[in-house]
Amino acid sequence: MNASNNTPLCYANTSTPYMYAPDMGKIYFSASFSALGLTSNLIAFIVLIKSCQQTKSRSRSFFLIFLAGLVVTDFMGLLVTGSFVISFYITWVDWRQFDPTCHFCNFMGMSMVFYGLCPLLLGATMAVERFVGINCPFARSTNITKGRTVSMVLMVWFFAGCISLLPLIGFGSYHIQTPGSWCFLNISPERHDWAFSLLFSFVGLICIAVSFLLNTVSLVTLIKVCCGPDRNQRRRDHEVEMMVQLILIMTIATVCWCPLLVFIAQTALSGSPMNVRYLLIWIRFATWNQILDPWVYILFRRSVLKRLYPRIDLPQRSIMTSYASFSENMRRFTRPSLGNLSSHDKENVEKSNVAPPSTVKPSA
Template sequence: MELGNVSDAGRLGSCFRGKNVSDGNRGYLTSPWFSTIFGLIGLSSNLFAFCVLVNSSRKMHSRARSSFLVFLCGLVVTDFMGLLVTSCIVVPYHFIQFDWRNVDPGCHLCNFMGLAMVFFGQCPLLLGATMAGERFLGIYRPFSRSVNMSKRRAWILVCLVWALGFFLGLLPILGLGDYTLQFPNSWCFLTLLHDAGNRAFCLIFALLGIFCVGLSFFLNTFSVVTLCRVYHDSESVQRRRDSEVEMMVQLLIIMVIASACWLPLLIFIVQTALQNADHISRQTENSLLIYLRVATWNQILDPWVYILFRRAVLKRIYPSLKTRPSIVSLYPVLNTSLRQKFTQESVLQ
């Protein structure tokens, strides 16, 4: 199928590269049922996880846990909307095979999808790093964090992350690079062509994602070491708190999933952007599609972390699991005035 010829070039937007895209190799890569089933599983999983989180949030009285649940809700909403928006374009294409030249000659739909792909791809990584920072403060400075963090401020942080992701997605629309139609013509994404604008945007997107994964790894490692050290130095191992352990286990699994799903794509984008090729080969397009599908598994696997790795579920598997005091009780005794201030702040909020 020819995407465009010389006479069409003046009427088509920048998302059409004017190259041939054959129908070969479509079978195993472009099955409509794969996209449909994948989307339905992801949407139902995230919807179920959101209901679980809302129910848990209503019953939660601990400020440390409730603010962490806010970040989890932000993450599951991001994953759900990402699957919903992209599936609404990809699935119809696979079933009706519409011609993008007729449906979207000005590239408005393609730019919208490209922005959505960048936004919903980068935000989970940014939220993962934010959650790692929140847990780092919650473990390393438990009292100062408990006084300063509230549900409202947690939601403000989530909104700031969304704003940063949206601004990043706007960059090609504002002139830094282009969103282009990708093989097999069912989706739009950043352009791996090697002009200065596209190369800069590719590197910004990929390196920011890698930085978020690296920051999450560093903060989570430090938090786990601190948590283990506090438990080890305590008078009794029975004084552990399941809430901190639960949050750290969930966060570590989220980090592992994000790293396994996203790093191959991000590293591939960096490697391709730094090459000196003047065109995108079919092999590169196929690899980009495969790596992207690996990355989207993050949106399916994330909600099952919240669903399965909860104390309510673990207690059914391990009935002897008991609720224990907070990590705050494991630290040296604080002065009376600080405890009174913490109590007053908790009552007021």
């Protein structure tokens, strides 16, 4: 079907030549990829629910809510997009004939943008939460509740959803992409397409930059507190665990998404034709983010690390533990001679320490 006035916009292919090639990919790869990601996120979600029920730390429970939002987002993203791709390889359907009104193509494009931006936005939001929690713990403890934390997750979803809906009102457009199994934003010199491409790219890059900056400051602050003179005033083991997980989430998002975001921005700014081959490579690369994210929490938990490395020296102890240790050390220091003696010997020592009555008569 050639582009014409009667051709729907999503099939006009104003940016790149579209090629219908159902034999270009393999269903086994897509099915295995989706199954691995769905299973990983499902396991992570079950572990998160159990941790939420067992945790007694408020900051930890808030962080788990954000993690649960991230896991749900990744799971739904793989489920929706994977269903479209797998069904394409099973049926070899040509969307230009099956979906002449572009409803499925627009929905697929919206899903790609929404489930692509959500992990980046949630990562930046988690970085902000940890930054406030570490640097302003008292202000955070009075202002943040579980209800507000859930509201923040919903606001992230709402913001990403608003961006994904922009092409439906004329700001940008979604187009079918080679080999015909998916739709994505149209990177073309047209003003609306150009602006929407840069919006998608810059929002993602800004989220990564904010995460990197705030996580770096939080990490430096946490190291200073843990190694400083006041290291035993607050419980730090949960905070270090959360910080390690957040750093890993940020690293995975950066490695997986930066090539695609930079590629889109570079193509839009240069005005050069888009390289379909690189687009496919970077899209598949970005999808690994949804598979690797859940394993950060599944593997990098204190309970798991203790089993793998029993001798691991986890961070600082709580106040009560420090106080008990201090009391025991003081008791041993004040009574060194009694610490290693039996009860009978202790009684003898105590009796020997009693001064005998004086035998010297007072002078007249």
